[in-house]
Amino acid sequence: MKFVLPLLFAALALSSCKPAPESGIESGKPKVALVMKSLANEFFQTMAEGAKKHQAAHAADYDLIVNGIKNETDLAEQVGLVEQMVAQGVQAIVIAPADSKALVTVLKRAKDAGVLVINIDNKLDADTLKLAGLQIPFVGPDNRAGAKAVGEVLAKKLTAGDEVAIIEGVTTAFNGQQRKAGFEDAMNAAGMKIVSTQSGQWEMEKANGVAAGILAANPNVKALLCANDNMALGAVAAVQAAGKVGQVQIVGFDNIAAIKPLLADGRVIATADQHGDQLAVFGIEAALKVLKDKSTPADQQTPVDVVTK
Amino acid sequence: MRRFTDYLILLAVLVAMIVLFGMVRDTFWSFATLGNIANRIPALALVATGMTLVMVTGGIDLSVGSVLGLSGAVVGVMMADWHWALPLALVGSVIVGGAIGSTTGAVSVKLGLPSFIVSLGMLEIARGLAFLTTNSQTKYIGADIESLGSPIGGLVISPAFLISLLVVVAGQVMLSHMAIGRHWIAIGANREAALVSGVPVDRPRILAHALLGALTGLAAVFNCSRLGSADPNAGVGFELSAIAAVVVGGTSLMGGRGSVVKSFIGVLIIATLDAGLVQIGASEPMKRVATGTVIVAAVLADTWRRKS
Structure with missing residues (x-):
C-alpha cells in the first residue's frame, strides 16, 4: 500500500500538466x-x-x-x-x-x-x-414600475383618503428605494395617506415587529405595502396577531413559493414577479x-x- | 431589602422607557402594545435564560442566532414538507438545538478552546446547514403552528409566553437553589479553586451549553409559530440581543455572577425599546443608536449602584 500515495501525487501532477483550458x-x-x-x-x-x-x-x-x-x-x-x-x-x-x-x-x-x-x-x-x-449596460426589471403596478391593484380595494404604511427594504439598496418610490407613486395617485414608512431590512422577523408597531400606533391603517414577500409574510403574522385579518390589506414583491397559499386565501392581495x-x-x-x-x-x-x- | 434594590434600577429603566414612549405617542399605552411586546418576548426570554447559565460559568455562545435559524429550518421542513404534527416537530427542533449546543460545549470544554471561538465557528456551520436544509427557501407552515403563539381566549397571553415564563422560573431555581447552580457559579468565579475543592468543572459547563441549545430549539418553534413560516435567515444578529439582555440584567461577562430573573427584565427592556422605537416612527439609524445607548446606560446604572 505504500506506493499508493506517491502514485496519487504522480496522478495529480500529471493531471495538472494537462494544457490549461x-x-x-x-x-x-x-x-x-x-x-x-x-x-x-x-x-x-x-x-x-x-x-x-x-x-x-x-x-x-x-x-x-x-x-x-x-x-x-x-x-x-x-x-x-x-x-x-x-x-x-x-x-x-x-x-x-x-x-x-x-x-x-x-x-x-x-x-x-x-x-x-x-x-x-x-x-x-x-x-x-x-x-x-x-x-x-443594465439588463433588468423596472422595480419602480413593478411596485407601482402592485400598488394600483391594492388601490382598487381601498377608498381615497385611507391610511396606508410602507415597509421598505434595506434603505441603501437601489431596488428597495425603487420599490418604495413605486408604492408611493401608486398611493399618491390614488389619494391615499401614507402615515408611516419604516425599514424591515428585507427580513420576515424584523418586518413582523415593524408591522406590529405600525398597527398599534396607527389603528386606522388599511394596508401595508411590503417591498418583498418575506416581509409580507411577517406583516401577515402581525395583522393576525392584532386580530385585524380582512381589515388590513397586504401586498408584497418577488412572488416566492411561500407566498402562494396567502395569495390564494386573500391574506396577501398581490405581489410582483420579475421572473x-x-x-x-x-x-x-x-x-x-x-x-x-x-x-x-x-x-x-x-x-x-x-x-x- | 438588598434583593429588592437589585431589581429597582432595572425596573426604573423599564418604567422610564414606558413613560417616555407614552408621552411621545399616546397609542403606546394600549393593549395592542402590550400584546406586541408579549408576542415578541418568548423566544428572546428562552435564549436569554440559557445564555445566563452559560455566561455564569464564564462562557459565551455566539451561535444562538444561527441555531435559531437551523432549528426553525428543521421545523419548516418537518411541518411544511413532511406534514409532521407540531409536537413531533417541537421535539425535533429541541433535539437539533440541544445537539448543536452539546457539540459546542463538548468541543470547547474537552479540547480546552474558548467557547467564544468554538461558537463563532458554530455560527457559520449552523447557518450553512440552515440554508442547506431549506434549499435557501422560506417555508410557509400556516395554521398548524400558529396556535402556539396566538393569545389564549383573546387575551394578550399566548401558550408560548406562559411556557417561557415557566422556563425563566425553572432556570432561576436551578441557578440559585440547586447543586448544579452552585457548581456553575463556583466554576465561573474561579475554575481552579472549584477544581481543587472537588466541584466537577467539565460536565456542568457542557450541560449549560446543551441547555442553551435546547432552549434555542424551543425558541425557534415559538419564532415560527409567531410568523407562521420558517425563514432560514431567521435570527441573524439574535445572539447580540440575547447577550445584551443578559448583560443589561447584570450578569458578568467574566462569569461567577448572574440572575435569570434579571436577564428576563433585560429582555423586557430590549423588547419594550424595540416596540417603542417602531411606534414613535424612529428611523433605522436612530433605532440602532438608541438601542446601543440604552444597553450601555443600563449596564452603567447597575455598575454604579454596585459600587455605591
Missing part, C-alpha cells in the same frame, strides 16, 4: 462569469439555478462560472470575485452588484482588461459611472449577443408581472 476565443466558446450576491438568498439562488439550466441547454455556445458572496453586504468579497474572474480570462462578466457605487472601480479595471461587463439586478449608480467615464429564474439568463443572453456580433451593448428592460393568485 484555453481561453474561450481560441476554442470558439466564450466563458461567461456570473457574479451574484448571496447565494444563500432564495432569490439569487433561483437566479443562479436558472442560469445553470440555460447553460446546460446551450452547452455548445458558452461556458459558465457562477460565484456568489457569503453575505449580501460583503463588498470586499465581491470585488475579489471580479478580480479573480478577470484573472481567469473570462470574456464577459454578468454581475448583480452588492453595492451600486462601490463596485464601479473594479468593474472599470475589468473593462480596461477587455472584459465585457453586463449589469443585472441592482443597477449601478448613473452618476458614479459617469464620474468613472464608464458605460455598463427571477430568467434575470441572470437575460443578462447572459445580452452578453453572448454582444460577443457574437460585436454590437454596442444597450440597456434592456425585462418584464415584471403583477400576480394576484
